[in-house]
Amino acid sequence: xxxxxLAFDEVAYILPSDILFLILIKVPSVKSLLRxxxxxxxxxxxxxxxxxKRTHRDQSKALGREKLGTNANGCVFxxxxxxxxxxxxxxxxxxxxxxxxxxxxxPDFVREDDCxxxxxxxxxxxxYGGNDKxxxxxxxxxERDGSWKWLMRVCNxxxxxxxx
Amino acid sequence: MVKLKSNDDKExxxxxxxxxxxxxxxxxxxxxxxxxxxxxxNIDSKTLIKVIEYLxxxxxxxxxxxxxxxxxxxxxxxxxxxxxxxELFDVIMAANYLNIHELMELCCQSAADRLKNKSVRAVxxxxxxxxxxxxxxxxxxxxxxxxxxxxxxxDDTVN
Numbered sequence: 001x002x003x004x005x006l007a008f009d010e011v012a013y014i015l016p017s018d019i020l021f022l023i024l025i026k027v028p029s030v031k032s033l034l035r036x037x038x039x040x041x042x043x044x045x046x047x048x049x050x051x052x053k054r055t056h057r058d059q060s061k062a063l064g065r066e067k068l069g070t071n072a073n074g075c076v077f078x079x080x081x082x083x084x085x086x087x088x089x090x091x092x093x094x095x096x097x098x099x100x101x102x103x104x105x106x107p108d109f110v111r112e113d114d115c116x117x118x119x120x121x122x123x124x125x126x127x128y129g130g131n132d133k134x135x136x137x138x139x140x141x142x143e144r145d146g147s148w149k150w151l152m153r154v155c156n157x158x159x160x161x162x163x164x
Numbered sequence: 165m166v167k168l169k170s171n172d173d174k175e176x177x178x179x180x181x182x183x184x185x186x187x188x189x190x191x192x193x194x195x196x197x198x199x200x201x202x203x204x205x206n207i208d209s210k211t212l213i214k215v216i217e218y219l220x221x222x223x224x225x226x227x228x229x230x231x232x233x234x235x236x237x238x239x240x241x242x243x244x245x246x247x248x249x250x251e252l253f254d255v256i257m258a259a260n261y262l263n264i265h266e267l268m269e270l271c272c273q274s275a276a277d278r279l280k281n282k283s284v285r286a287v288x289x290x291x292x293x294x295x296x297x298x299x300x301x302x303x304x305x306x307x308x309x310x311x312x313x314x315x316x317x318x319d320d321t322v323n
Contacts, residue, residue, distance in 0.1 A: 026276035035313035038284050038305040095288050103311035
Protein backbone atom coordinates (compact mmCIF):
# COMPACT_ATOMS: atom_id res chain seq x y z
CA UNK A 1 0.00 0.00 0.00
CA UNK A 2 2.81 2.38 0.92
CA UNK A 3 4.39 1.93 -2.49
CA UNK A 4 1.10 2.47 -4.29
CA UNK A 5 0.57 5.72 -2.45
CA LEU A 6 3.99 6.90 -3.55
CA ALA A 7 3.23 6.14 -7.20
CA PHE A 8 0.03 8.14 -6.94
CA ASP A 9 1.77 11.13 -5.41
CA GLU A 10 4.34 11.03 -8.17
CA VAL A 11 1.71 11.25 -10.90
CA ALA A 12 -0.35 13.78 -8.98
CA TYR A 13 2.77 15.94 -8.94
CA ILE A 14 3.45 15.46 -12.65
CA LEU A 15 -0.15 16.15 -13.70
CA PRO A 16 -1.83 19.10 -12.04
CA SER A 17 -5.56 19.26 -12.69
CA ASP A 18 -5.32 22.18 -15.14
CA ILE A 19 -3.06 20.05 -17.36
CA LEU A 20 -5.32 17.02 -16.99
CA PHE A 21 -8.19 19.30 -18.04
CA LEU A 22 -6.33 20.22 -21.24
CA ILE A 23 -5.74 16.54 -22.04
CA LEU A 24 -9.24 15.27 -21.26
CA ILE A 25 -10.86 18.07 -23.24
CA LYS A 26 -9.24 16.50 -26.31
CA VAL A 27 -10.70 13.03 -25.72
CA PRO A 28 -13.32 13.00 -28.48
CA SER A 29 -15.50 10.20 -27.11
CA VAL A 30 -18.20 11.29 -24.66
CA LYS A 31 -18.65 7.64 -23.78
CA SER A 32 -14.99 7.36 -22.73
CA LEU A 33 -15.25 10.55 -20.66
CA LEU A 34 -18.35 9.33 -18.79
CA ARG A 35 -16.44 6.14 -18.01
CA UNK A 36 -13.34 8.07 -16.90
CA UNK A 37 -15.36 9.82 -14.18
CA UNK A 38 -14.89 6.65 -12.18
CA UNK A 39 -11.07 6.72 -12.41
CA UNK A 40 -10.60 8.84 -9.29
CA UNK A 41 -12.00 11.81 -7.38
CA UNK A 42 -9.98 14.38 -9.30
CA UNK A 43 -10.98 12.94 -12.70
CA UNK A 44 -14.62 12.94 -11.62
CA UNK A 45 -14.41 16.57 -10.51
CA UNK A 46 -12.80 17.71 -13.77
CA UNK A 47 -15.19 15.83 -16.08
CA UNK A 48 -18.30 16.76 -14.07
CA UNK A 49 -17.37 20.43 -14.12
CA UNK A 50 -19.74 22.64 -16.11
CA UNK A 51 -16.92 24.57 -17.75
CA UNK A 52 -15.39 21.29 -18.91
CA LYS A 53 -18.69 20.13 -20.39
CA ARG A 54 -19.23 23.47 -22.12
CA THR A 55 -15.72 23.61 -23.56
CA HIS A 56 -15.91 20.01 -24.73
CA ARG A 57 -19.26 20.60 -26.40
CA ASP A 58 -18.07 23.77 -28.14
CA GLN A 59 -14.96 21.99 -29.36
CA SER A 60 -16.98 19.04 -30.65
CA LYS A 61 -19.25 21.42 -32.50
CA ALA A 62 -16.31 23.29 -33.99
CA LEU A 63 -14.83 20.02 -35.21
CA GLY A 64 -18.20 18.99 -36.63
CA ARG A 65 -18.31 15.92 -34.40
CA GLU A 66 -21.54 16.71 -32.69
CA LYS A 67 -24.69 16.82 -34.71
CA LEU A 68 -28.19 17.54 -33.57
CA GLY A 69 -29.82 14.30 -32.65
CA THR A 70 -32.26 12.46 -34.88
CA ASN A 71 -35.79 12.37 -33.52
CA ALA A 72 -37.83 9.16 -33.87
CA ASN A 73 -40.23 7.08 -31.78
CA GLY A 74 -40.11 9.52 -28.89
CA CYS A 75 -36.34 9.14 -28.63
CA VAL A 76 -33.41 11.24 -29.81
CA PHE A 77 -30.55 9.32 -31.42
CA UNK A 78 -26.94 10.29 -31.95
CA UNK A 79 -24.30 8.38 -33.78
CA UNK A 80 -20.64 8.82 -33.13
CA UNK A 81 -17.91 7.69 -35.40
CA UNK A 82 -14.23 8.17 -35.33
CA UNK A 83 -13.34 10.75 -37.98
CA UNK A 84 -9.67 9.82 -37.90
CA UNK A 85 -9.95 6.10 -38.45
CA UNK A 86 -13.32 6.44 -40.12
CA UNK A 87 -14.84 3.41 -38.49
CA UNK A 88 -18.21 3.02 -36.87
CA UNK A 89 -18.44 3.22 -33.14
CA UNK A 90 -21.60 3.91 -31.21
CA UNK A 91 -25.24 4.91 -31.38
CA UNK A 92 -26.69 6.38 -28.21
CA UNK A 93 -30.21 7.62 -27.63
CA UNK A 94 -32.21 9.52 -25.09
CA UNK A 95 -35.46 7.78 -24.31
CA UNK A 96 -38.09 10.47 -23.71
CA UNK A 97 -40.43 8.02 -22.01
CA UNK A 98 -38.07 6.87 -19.29
CA UNK A 99 -35.75 9.94 -19.27
CA UNK A 100 -32.73 7.72 -19.76
CA UNK A 101 -29.68 7.83 -21.99
CA UNK A 102 -29.00 4.40 -23.48
CA UNK A 103 -26.82 2.74 -26.07
CA UNK A 104 -28.42 1.17 -29.12
CA UNK A 105 -26.65 -2.04 -30.12
CA UNK A 106 -25.11 -1.62 -33.56
CA PRO A 107 -27.23 -3.40 -36.18
CA ASP A 108 -25.61 -6.73 -37.09
CA PHE A 109 -25.36 -5.78 -40.76
CA VAL A 110 -22.76 -3.12 -39.96
CA ARG A 111 -19.36 -4.24 -41.16
CA GLU A 112 -16.08 -3.42 -39.54
CA ASP A 113 -15.02 -0.57 -41.85
CA ASP A 114 -18.45 0.95 -42.53
CA CYS A 115 -19.27 4.60 -42.08
CA UNK A 116 -22.81 5.39 -41.15
CA UNK A 117 -25.27 8.13 -40.32
CA UNK A 118 -28.77 8.45 -38.93
CA UNK A 119 -31.80 10.29 -40.22
CA UNK A 120 -35.56 9.90 -40.29
CA UNK A 121 -37.59 8.44 -43.14
CA UNK A 122 -41.38 8.19 -42.96
CA UNK A 123 -41.01 9.28 -39.31
CA UNK A 124 -39.03 6.11 -38.57
CA UNK A 125 -35.38 6.05 -37.55
CA UNK A 126 -33.32 5.41 -40.65
CA UNK A 127 -29.79 4.15 -40.81
CA TYR A 128 -27.62 4.72 -43.85
CA GLY A 129 -24.14 3.41 -44.33
CA GLY A 130 -21.56 1.99 -46.62
CA ASN A 131 -17.84 1.64 -46.95
CA ASP A 132 -15.12 3.33 -48.88
CA LYS A 133 -14.23 0.40 -51.05
CA UNK A 134 -17.64 -0.72 -52.29
CA UNK A 135 -18.95 2.82 -52.97
CA UNK A 136 -22.51 1.71 -52.38
CA UNK A 137 -24.79 3.14 -49.73
CA UNK A 138 -27.42 0.98 -48.07
CA UNK A 139 -30.43 2.44 -46.33
CA UNK A 140 -32.42 0.72 -43.60
CA UNK A 141 -35.37 1.83 -41.51
CA UNK A 142 -36.31 0.72 -38.04
CA GLU A 143 -39.67 -1.04 -37.75
CA ARG A 144 -42.03 -0.36 -34.86
CA ASP A 145 -40.82 -3.50 -33.08
CA GLY A 146 -37.23 -2.24 -33.17
CA SER A 147 -36.00 -4.53 -35.95
CA TRP A 148 -34.18 -3.14 -38.99
CA LYS A 149 -35.65 -3.41 -42.47
CA TRP A 150 -33.45 -2.91 -45.54
CA LEU A 151 -34.96 -0.26 -47.76
CA MET A 152 -32.72 0.45 -50.72
CA ARG A 153 -29.22 0.62 -52.10
CA VAL A 154 -27.58 3.53 -53.91
CA CYS A 155 -24.77 2.46 -56.23
CA ASN A 156 -21.78 4.08 -57.93
CA UNK A 157 -21.24 6.93 -55.51
CA UNK A 158 -18.07 8.95 -56.01
CA UNK A 159 -17.17 8.57 -52.34
CA UNK A 160 -18.79 7.41 -49.13
CA UNK A 161 -17.07 8.60 -46.00
CA UNK A 162 -16.73 12.27 -46.82
CA UNK A 163 -20.40 12.43 -47.65
CA UNK A 164 -21.28 11.25 -44.17
CA MET B 165 21.94 32.33 -30.06
CA VAL B 166 20.12 32.01 -26.77
CA LYS B 167 21.50 29.98 -23.87
CA LEU B 168 19.12 27.83 -21.80
CA LYS B 169 20.07 26.10 -18.56
CA SER B 170 18.23 23.02 -17.28
CA ASN B 171 17.64 22.35 -13.58
CA ASP B 172 20.52 19.86 -13.58
CA ASP B 173 22.89 22.65 -14.66
CA LYS B 174 23.37 21.72 -18.31
CA GLU B 175 23.55 24.56 -20.83
CA UNK B 176 22.12 24.47 -24.34
CA UNK B 177 22.53 26.98 -27.16
CA UNK B 178 19.47 27.45 -29.32
CA UNK B 179 18.92 29.70 -32.31
CA UNK B 180 16.76 32.67 -31.49
CA UNK B 181 14.40 31.87 -34.40
CA UNK B 182 13.75 28.46 -32.84
CA UNK B 183 13.49 29.50 -29.22
CA UNK B 184 11.00 32.33 -29.77
CA UNK B 185 8.33 29.71 -30.46
CA UNK B 186 8.23 29.75 -26.67
CA UNK B 187 6.04 32.73 -25.77
CA UNK B 188 7.71 32.91 -22.38
CA UNK B 189 11.23 33.22 -23.77
CA UNK B 190 10.08 35.48 -26.58
CA UNK B 191 8.72 37.90 -23.97
CA UNK B 192 11.94 37.68 -21.99
CA UNK B 193 13.98 38.52 -25.09
CA UNK B 194 11.69 41.41 -26.00
CA UNK B 195 11.94 42.76 -22.47
CA UNK B 196 15.74 42.52 -22.63
CA UNK B 197 15.90 39.90 -19.88
CA UNK B 198 17.70 37.26 -21.94
CA UNK B 199 21.17 38.74 -22.17
CA UNK B 200 22.95 35.84 -20.49
CA UNK B 201 21.84 32.30 -19.67
CA UNK B 202 18.12 31.68 -19.10
CA UNK B 203 17.70 29.28 -16.17
CA UNK B 204 14.78 26.86 -16.42
CA UNK B 205 14.34 25.54 -12.87
CA ASN B 206 11.35 23.32 -13.81
CA ILE B 207 12.93 21.42 -16.69
CA ASP B 208 15.57 18.68 -16.60
CA SER B 209 18.12 18.26 -19.38
CA LYS B 210 16.51 15.10 -20.80
CA THR B 211 13.20 16.92 -21.33
CA LEU B 212 14.89 20.11 -22.53
CA ILE B 213 16.73 18.14 -25.23
CA LYS B 214 13.37 16.83 -26.50
CA VAL B 215 11.86 20.32 -26.49
CA ILE B 216 14.83 21.81 -28.34
CA GLU B 217 14.63 18.99 -30.90
CA TYR B 218 11.00 20.00 -31.51
CA LEU B 219 11.79 23.72 -31.69
CA UNK B 220 14.61 23.16 -34.19
CA UNK B 221 12.44 21.01 -36.41
CA UNK B 222 9.58 23.50 -36.32
CA UNK B 223 11.79 26.55 -36.81
CA UNK B 224 10.30 27.46 -40.18
CA UNK B 225 6.73 26.35 -39.82
CA UNK B 226 5.50 28.92 -42.33
CA UNK B 227 8.07 27.91 -44.92
CA UNK B 228 7.15 24.24 -44.65
CA UNK B 229 3.80 24.92 -46.27
CA UNK B 230 5.46 26.64 -49.25
CA UNK B 231 8.15 24.06 -49.85
CA UNK B 232 5.87 21.06 -49.44
CA UNK B 233 7.61 19.86 -46.28
CA UNK B 234 4.35 19.57 -44.40
CA UNK B 235 4.28 15.79 -44.67
CA UNK B 236 7.81 15.63 -43.36
CA UNK B 237 6.79 17.72 -40.35
CA UNK B 238 3.74 15.58 -39.77
CA UNK B 239 5.87 12.46 -39.79
CA UNK B 240 8.31 14.09 -37.38
CA UNK B 241 5.44 14.96 -35.01
CA UNK B 242 4.15 11.40 -35.10
CA UNK B 243 7.59 10.06 -34.28
CA UNK B 244 8.17 12.76 -31.67
CA UNK B 245 5.21 11.81 -29.48
CA UNK B 246 6.17 8.15 -29.64
CA UNK B 247 7.39 8.10 -26.02
CA UNK B 248 6.37 6.71 -22.65
CA UNK B 249 3.76 8.35 -20.43
CA UNK B 250 6.25 9.79 -17.97
CA GLU B 251 8.35 11.38 -20.68
CA LEU B 252 5.22 12.68 -22.42
CA PHE B 253 4.02 14.32 -19.20
CA ASP B 254 7.45 15.87 -18.66
CA VAL B 255 7.31 17.40 -22.15
CA ILE B 256 3.74 18.61 -21.57
CA MET B 257 4.77 20.28 -18.30
CA ALA B 258 7.78 21.89 -20.04
CA ALA B 259 5.68 23.05 -23.01
CA ASN B 260 3.14 24.51 -20.60
CA TYR B 261 5.82 26.33 -18.60
CA LEU B 262 7.60 27.65 -21.68
CA ASN B 263 4.24 28.39 -23.33
CA ILE B 264 4.86 26.62 -26.64
CA HIS B 265 1.33 26.37 -27.97
CA GLU B 266 1.87 23.93 -30.88
CA LEU B 267 3.91 21.51 -28.78
CA MET B 268 1.29 21.61 -26.03
CA GLU B 269 -1.45 20.83 -28.55
CA LEU B 270 0.53 17.99 -30.09
CA CYS B 271 1.35 16.29 -26.78
CA CYS B 272 -2.08 16.73 -25.17
CA GLN B 273 -3.72 15.36 -28.31
CA SER B 274 -1.40 12.35 -28.22
CA ALA B 275 -2.25 11.72 -24.56
CA ALA B 276 -5.99 12.05 -25.31
CA ASP B 277 -5.73 9.66 -28.27
CA ARG B 278 -3.99 7.10 -26.08
CA LEU B 279 -6.65 7.38 -23.37
CA LYS B 280 -9.64 7.23 -25.68
CA ASN B 281 -11.57 3.94 -25.47
CA LYS B 282 -9.39 2.64 -22.63
CA SER B 283 -11.02 0.80 -19.76
CA VAL B 284 -11.01 2.33 -16.28
CA ARG B 285 -8.64 -0.37 -15.08
CA ALA B 286 -6.23 0.25 -17.99
CA VAL B 287 -6.10 4.02 -17.39
CA UNK B 288 -5.47 3.59 -13.68
CA UNK B 289 -2.65 1.18 -14.36
CA UNK B 290 -1.06 3.18 -17.18
CA UNK B 291 -1.03 6.43 -15.22
CA UNK B 292 -0.44 4.81 -11.81
CA UNK B 293 -3.59 6.32 -10.39
CA UNK B 294 -4.93 5.04 -7.09
CA UNK B 295 -8.71 4.96 -6.99
CA UNK B 296 -9.71 7.24 -4.13
CA UNK B 297 -13.46 7.06 -4.76
CA UNK B 298 -15.59 5.21 -2.25
CA UNK B 299 -17.42 2.15 -3.50
CA UNK B 300 -20.71 4.07 -3.34
CA UNK B 301 -19.34 7.01 -5.32
CA UNK B 302 -17.95 4.69 -7.97
CA UNK B 303 -21.22 2.76 -8.23
CA UNK B 304 -23.17 6.01 -8.56
CA UNK B 305 -21.00 7.09 -11.51
CA UNK B 306 -21.53 3.70 -13.16
CA UNK B 307 -25.30 3.85 -12.53
CA UNK B 308 -25.48 7.30 -14.14
CA UNK B 309 -24.34 5.88 -17.49
CA UNK B 310 -24.00 2.09 -17.39
CA UNK B 311 -23.81 1.96 -21.20
CA UNK B 312 -20.51 3.86 -21.05
CA UNK B 313 -18.93 0.88 -19.27
CA UNK B 314 -19.85 -1.71 -21.88
CA UNK B 315 -18.99 -2.10 -25.52
CA UNK B 316 -16.68 -3.90 -27.92
CA UNK B 317 -14.47 -0.83 -28.43
CA UNK B 318 -13.39 -0.65 -24.78
CA ASP B 319 -9.71 -1.45 -24.66
CA ASP B 320 -8.35 -3.08 -21.51
CA THR B 321 -4.74 -3.29 -22.70
CA VAL B 322 -2.04 -1.22 -21.06
CA ASN B 323 0.29 0.58 -23.44
